[in-house]
Amino acid sequence: MSLTEVAKRAGVSTATVSRVLNQASVVRNSTRQRVMRAVSELNYHPNLHARSLAKGASRTIGMIASNLQNPFFFDIFRTLEADAHAHGYEVVAANTDYDAAHLVRSVRLMIGRRVAGLAVIVSEMNKDLISELAASKLRVVFYDVGTPCRTISNIRVNYRRGIERVVEYLHSLNHRRLAFVGHHAALGPLSEREKAFIETVSRYAPDTEWRTLATHDALEGGQQAAHEILSSGFNPTAIICVNDIMAVGVLREVRERGFRVPQDISVTGFDNIKLSEFAYPSLTTLHIPRDRIGHLAFSMLVPESARGKAPGREIVIEPELVLRDSTGPAARATA
Amino acid sequence: MSLTEVAKRAGVSTATVSRVLNQASVVRNSTRQRVMRAVSELNYHPNLHARSLAKGASRTIGMIASNLQNPFFFDIFRTLEADAHAHGYEVVAANTDYDAAHLVRSVRLMIGRRVAGLAVIVSEMNKDLISELAASKLRVVFYDVGTPCRTISNIRVNYRRGIERVVEYLHSLNHRRLAFVGHHAALGPLSEREKAFIETVSRYAPDTEWRTLATHDALEGGQQAAHEILSSGFNPTAIICVNDIMAVGVLREVRERGFRVPQDISVTGFDNIKLSEFAYPSLTTLHIPRDRIGHLAFSMLVPESARGKAPGREIVIEPELVLRDSTGPAARATA
DNA sequence: TTGAAAGCGCTACCAG
DNA sequence: CTGGTAGCGCTTTCAA
Numbered sequence: 001m002s003l004t005e006v007a008k009r010a011g012v013s014t015a016t017v018s019r020v021l022n023q024a025s026v027v028r029n030s031t032r033q034r035v036m037r038a039v040s041e042l043n044y045h046p047n048l049h050a051r052s053l054a055k056g057a058s059r060t061i062g063m064i065a066s067n068l069q070n071p072f073f074f075d076i077f078r079t080l081e082a083d084a085h086a087h088g089y090e091v092v093a094a095n096t097d098y099d100a101a102h103l104v105r106s107v108r109l110m111i112g113r114r115v116a117g118l119a120v121i122v123s124e125m126n127k128d129l130i131s132e133l134a135a136s137k138l139r140v141v142f143y144d145v146g147t148p149c150r151t152i153s154n155i156r157v158n159y160r161r162g163i164e165r166v167v168e169y170l171h172s173l174n175h176r177r178l179a180f181v182g183h184h185a186a187l188g189p190l191s192e193r194e195k196a197f198i199e200t201v202s203r204y205a206p207d208t209e210w211r212t213l214a215t216h217d218a219l220e221g222g223q224q225a226a227h228e229i230l231s232s233g234f235n236p237t238a239i240i241c242v243n244d245i246m247a248v249g250v251l252r253e254v255r256e257r258g259f260r261v262p263q264d265i266s267v268t269g270f271d272n273i274k275l276s277e278f279a280y281p282s283l284t285t286l287h288i289p290r291d292r293i294g295h296l297a298f299s300m301l302v303p304e305s306a307r308g309k310a311p312g313r314e315i316v317i318e319p320e321l322v323l324r325d326s327t328g329p330a331a332r333a334t335a
Numbered sequence: 336m337s338l339t340e341v342a343k344r345a346g347v348s349t350a351t352v353s354r355v356l357n358q359a360s361v362v363r364n365s366t367r368q369r370v371m372r373a374v375s376e377l378n379y380h381p382n383l384h385a386r387s388l389a390k391g392a393s394r395t396i397g398m399i400a401s402n403l404q405n406p407f408f409f410d411i412f413r414t415l416e417a418d419a420h421a422h423g424y425e426v427v428a429a430n431t432d433y434d435a436a437h438l439v440r441s442v443r444l445m446i447g448r449r450v451a452g453l454a455v456i457v458s459e460m461n462k463d464l465i466s467e468l469a470a471s472k473l474r475v476v477f478y479d480v481g482t483p484c485r486t487i488s489n490i491r492v493n494y495r496r497g498i499e500r501v502v503e504y505l506h507s508l509n510h511r512r513l514a515f516v517g518h519h520a521a522l523g524p525l526s527e528r529e530k531a532f533i534e535t536v537s538r539y540a541p542d543t544e545w546r547t548l549a550t551h552d553a554l555e556g557g558q559q560a561a562h563e564i565l566s567s568g569f570n571p572t573a574i575i576c577v578n579d580i581m582a583v584g585v586l587r588e589v590r591e592r593g594f595r596v597p598q599d600i601s602v603t604g605f606d607n608i609k610l611s612e613f614a615y616p617s618l619t620t621l622h623i624p625r626d627r628i629g630h631l632a633f634s635m636l637v638p639e640s641a642r643g644k645a646p647g648r649e650i651v652i653e654p655e656l657v658l659r660d661s662t663g664p665a666a667r668a669t670a
Numbered sequence: 671t672t673g674a675a676a677g678c679g680c681t682a683c684c685a686g
Numbered sequence: 687c688t689g690g691t692a693g694c695g696c697t698t699t700c701a702a
Contacts, residue, residue, distance in 0.1 A: 002679050013689045018681060028687060043470045048447035049384040049393070050679035053694045058384070069413075074404055081430075090444065092427050095416075109425065112383040135378045219613045252613045278554050278587045280615035337695055348673045353697060363671060385695035388678050673702080678695105685690080 001044045010038035021046060052114065060090040061117040061301055062110035064103065066124065066185070067217050068095050070245050071273040072290060076121055079294025087298075087305055089116065098185050098217065100126045111136055117301030119143070121293075123185040139311060141300045143293070144192075147314075153300040154314040155293055160196040162286040162319035163240070164204065166268050167197070169321060170238045171205040174330040175266065178210045179236035181225040181246055183217040193242050193270075211236070215246075222249020230257050237265060237330040244269035244276040247283055251326070262328035272322050281325035288319050336379045345373035356381060387449065395425040396452040396636055397445035399438065401459065401520070402552050403430045405580050406608040407625060411456055414629025422633075422640055424451065433520050433552065435461045446471055452636030454478070456628075458520040474646060476635045478628070479527075482649075488635040489649040490628055495531040497621040497654035498575070499539065501603050502532070504656060505573045506540040509665040510601065513545045514571035516560040516581055518552040528577050528605075546571070550581075557584020565592050572600060572665040579604035579611040582618055586661070597663035607657055616660035623654050 007014045012031060019027050020035045027035075038044070052058040061084055065073040077093055084091045092113070094106040104126050110118050118133075121143040130146045141153040148154045170178065180197045194212055201210050211234050215221035222241060226249065229236060239254070241247035247269035251261060259265050261281055269276050269285035276283035296315060299305050342349045347366060354362050355370045362370075373379075387393040396419055400408040412428055419426045427448070429441040439461050445453050453468075456478040465481045476488040483489045505513065515532045529547055536545050546569050550556035557576060561584065564571060574589070576582035582604035586596060594600050596616055604611050604620035611618035631650060634640050 003681095004679080014680075015682080015690075016688060019688085022681080024681095026687060031687080043467065045443060045446040045471070047388070047449060047679050048444075049388045049449065050694090051447075051681080053382070053384045053388055053696090054679075054681040056681090056694065068403075069406070069409055071404070078404075108380060109383075111380040112386075114382060114384065132378065136380070219609055223613075248613055252615070255615065274554055275610075278558075278583055280587070280590065338697095339695080349696075350674080350698080351672060354672085357697080359697090361671065366671080382695050385678090386697080388680090389695075389697040391678065391697090671702105674700090676697105676699085678697090681692105681694085683690105683692085686688085 001042050002047070006035065006038045006042055006044050009042060010035045058114050058116060059088060060092055060113070060115055061119070061298075062113065062115040063091055063093045063119040063297075064096060064106045064110065064122060065093065066096050066098050066122045068093060070217060070243065071275060072243060072245075072271045072288070073121060075273070075290035076119075076294045076297070079291045080119060080298050083295060083298035083305070084302075087302060089302065096122055096124065098122075098124050098183075100124045104129060107133065111138060117141070119297045119301060120145070121297075139301050139303075141297045143297075148312045150312055153311050155296055155300075155317065156314065157288055157317045157319060159193045159319070160200065162270065162288075162321075163193060163196040164200045165319070165321045166240055166284075166286065167200045168204055169323075170240070170266065170268070170327065170330075171208065173266070173328065175238040176205075176208050176330065177234070177236045177238075178205075178208055179229045179234065179239045180210065180212040180242075181222060181229075181239060181250060182212060182214040182242040183221055183246060184214050197240065209234075217243070217245065219245060219249040219252075222246030222251075223253045224249075226250040226253035226257075230254070230259075238327070239265060239267050241267065241269050244271045244273045244279075244283055244285055247285070247326075248275060248279050251279055251281075251283075261326050264331050266327040266330070268327060270319075276322075276324070279326070284324045284327040285322050286319035287322050288317065292317065336377050337382070341370065341373045341377055341379050344377060345370045393449050393451060394423060395427055395448070395450055396454070396633075397448065397450040398426055398428045398454040398632075399431060399441045399445065399457060400428065401431050401433050401457040403428060405552060405578065406610060407578060407580075407606045407623070408456060410608070410625035411454075411629045411632070414626045415454060415633050418630060418633035418640070419637075422637060424637065431457055431459065433457075433459050433518075435459045439464060442468065446473060452476070454632045454636060455480070456632075474636050474638075476632045478632075483647045485647055488646050490631055490635075490652065491649065492623055492652045492654060494528045494654070495535065497605065497623075497656075498528060498531040499535045500654070500656045501575055501619075501621065502535045503539055504658075505575070505601065505603070505662070505665075506543065508601070508663065510573040511540075511543050511665065512569070512571045512573075513540075513543055514564045514569065514574045515545065515547040515577075516557060516564075516574060516585060517547060517549040517577040518556055518581060519549050532575065544569075552578070552580065554580060554584040554587075557581030557586075558588045559584075561585040561588035561592075565589070565594075573662070574600060574602050576602065576604050579606045579608045579614075579618055579620055582620070582661075583610060583614050586614055586616075586618075596661050599666050601662040601665070603662060605654075611657075611659070614661070619659045619662040620657050621654035622657050623652065627652065 117139040272287035607622035
C-alpha cells in the first residue's frame with residue numbers, strides 16, 4: 001500500500017494525496033474527503049522512511065543513555081520526550097550499558113537515521129567519537145563530557161561541589177571513616193565523582209580515613225559493594241554512594257548485616273530520584289534536576305524552540321543537598 | 336554526504352560502494368580498500384531511511400509498553416533487545432503511559448516505520464486497533480490482549496491463578512479484611528486482575544471483607560492508595576497490590592502511619608522485579624518471568640529465529656508465589 | 671569483478 | 687485547486 005494506490009483509488013494524483021496527508025496548502029474539501037476515504041479503506045499508513053528521505057529531514061531526535069533502567073536517565077528521557085512531542089518530534093532512545101563500543105554503535109545508528117538532534121547522556125566515552133560527531137554537522141548535546149563548539153552544546157553537573165557538600169556535612173557530624181561506592185565506567189564523570197571524593201576528603205577532611213569501591217550500576221551492585229566493604233575490616237561510619245540506586249542496594253546489605261541506619265552507619269545517595277524518598281530509611285542525597293536537564297537538552301537541540309539559545313553553550317548545574325533519614329551523627333568508635 | 340560522493344571519491348560506481356558496505360558479493364580487495372578509505376575520509380554514514388526504502392524491509396522491531404519506567408516492562412525490553420541484537424535487529428521502544436490514544440499513535444508510528452515486527456505489551460487497548468493491526472500484515476505479538484490469528488501471537492499471564500494463590504495464602508494466615516490496590520487502565524488485564532481478585536475472594540474466602548482502589552502506576556500511586564485505604568476506616572490486615580512498584584509505595588505509607596509490616600499489616604506485590612528483594616521488608620510477590628516473555632516475543636516476531644514456532648500461537652504463563660518478609664499471620668482484631 | 675539504470679514511496683516545484 | 691515529474695540515497699537486476 002503506497003501513495004500511488006491511494007491516489008488511484010481516490011482518482012487523484014499522488015501529489016494531491018500527499019497534500020491532504022500533510023495538511024499542506026489548499027485542497028478542495030470534496031477531494032480531501034475522497035482521499036481520506038481511500039486512505040482508511042485501504043488501511044494506508046505512509047512510509048516514514050520514504051517521507052524523511054524525500055523531505056531530507058527527519059522529525060525525530062535521538063537520545064543515548066548509559067542506563068535507562070536507572071530513573072535518573074529515564075526522567076531525563078521523559079521530559080525530553082514530552083517537549084519533543086509538544087513540538088511534533090519523536091524521540092528514539094538507546095542504551096549503552098556503560099559500554100563504549102555500544103556507544104559508538106548507537107551514535108552511528110543515530111547518524112544513519114539522520115536524527116534532527118542527538119542527546120548523549122552517558123558516562124563512558126570514546127576518544128574519537130567527539131570529533132566524529134563534530135565532523136558530522138549533527139546538532140549534539142553532551143552531558144558531562146566533551147567541549148562546546150559550533151554544533152555541540154554541553155550540560156554538566158558540578159559533582160565536585162555536590163561531593164563537597166556531603167563530605168562536609170558528614171564531617172560535621174563527626175564521621176571520620178568514609179567509604180565511597182562508585183560504579184564501573186571507562187571514563188568521565190564517574191571516576192570524576194570518585195576523584196572529587198578523594199580530593200575533597202583530603203582537602204576538607206584530612207583527618208578522615210577513606211576507601212573507594214566500584215561495582216555495577218544497579219541495586220545488586222550497591223549490595224555487593226557494601227558486602228565487600230563490610231567484610232574488609234574497614235568499618236566506615238558512613239557510606240557515600242555515587243547514586244541513589246546503588247545507595248538502596250547498600251541500605252539493604254547494611255541492614256542485613258544487622259547494622260542500623262543511621263545509628264550505626266550513615267548512607268548517602270546522589271540524584272534524588274523518586275525512589276530515594278521511598279527507601280527505608282529515606283535517603284539523604286543530592287538533588288539533580290532531571291527535568292531541567294531534559295528541557296535544556298531539547299532546547300539546545302531544536303533551534304525553533306530555543307529562544308535565543310544558541311548552540312555551543314555550556315551549562316553547569318549545581319546539586320543541592322537533601323537531608324533525610326539515612327544520615328546522622330557518627331556512631332561512637334567500636335572495637 | 337551520500338553514496339554518490341563516496342563513489343566519486345573512490346573512483347567507482349555507487350553499486351560497488353553499496354557492495355562493500357553490505358559485505359555483499361565479491362569485490363576485489365584493492366577496490367574495497369579504496370572505498371573504505373573514501374568512506375572514512377568523508378566520514379560517511381549510510382542513510383538508513385534510503386536503505387530500508389530500497390530494501391523494502393527494515394531490520395528493526397518495535398515494542399510498545401504501558402510504562403517503561405516500571406522494571407517489569409523494562410526487563411522485557413532488555414531481553415527482547417538482546418535477542419534482537421544477536422540476530423542483527425534493532426528495537427525501538429515507545430511508551431503509552433496507559434493512554435489508549437497514545438497507544439494508537441505509537442502503533443501508527445511503528446507501522447509507518449515498517450518495523451519487521453511489533454511487540455505490544457500494554458494493558459490499555461483500543462477497540463479498532465486489533466483489527467487495524469490484523470489488517471496490516473505486520474507480525475504482532477500481544478501481551479494479555481487480543482486473540483491469535485495468522486499474523487498475531489499472544490502471550491498471557493494467568494493472573495487469576497496468581498491472585499488465587501495470594502488470596503488463599505493470606506486466608507490461610509487468617510486474614511479476613513483484604514484491600515486490593517490496582518492502577519487505572521482503560522481496559523484489559525488490570526481490571527482483569529481486579530476482577531480476579533474480587534471473584535477469587537468471593538469464591539475461596541467468602542468470609543472476607545474486601546475493598547479495591549486504583550491510582551496510577553508508580554511509587555506515589557501506591558502511597559496514595561494506602562493513604563486512602565488507611566484513612567477510610569476500613570482497616571485491612573493485608574493489602575494486595577497489582578504490582579511491586581505500587582507495593583513499595585504502599586509499604587512506605589503503611590510504615591509512616593506507624594504500622595509494622597507484617598505484624599500489623601501484610602503487603603504483597605506482583606511481578607517479582609528486582610526491587611521487591613530490596614524493599615523493606617522484602618516483598619512477598621508473584622513471579623512473572625520477564626526474560627521468558629522477552630525471548631518468546633522475539634521468537635514469535637522473527638520467523639528466522641523461531642524453530643518451528645509458527646505465528647498465531649498463544650502462550651500462557653503461570654505466576655509463582657514467592658514468599659518473603661512482607662507477609663505474616665493476621666494481626667489480632669483491634670478496635 | 672564492476673557499471674548502468676530502474677525503482678523503493680514520498681515530497682515539492684512548476685505548470686495548468 | 688490539481689497533475690506531472692524530478693529527485694531524496696540506496697539496493698539490485700542485467701550486462702559487460
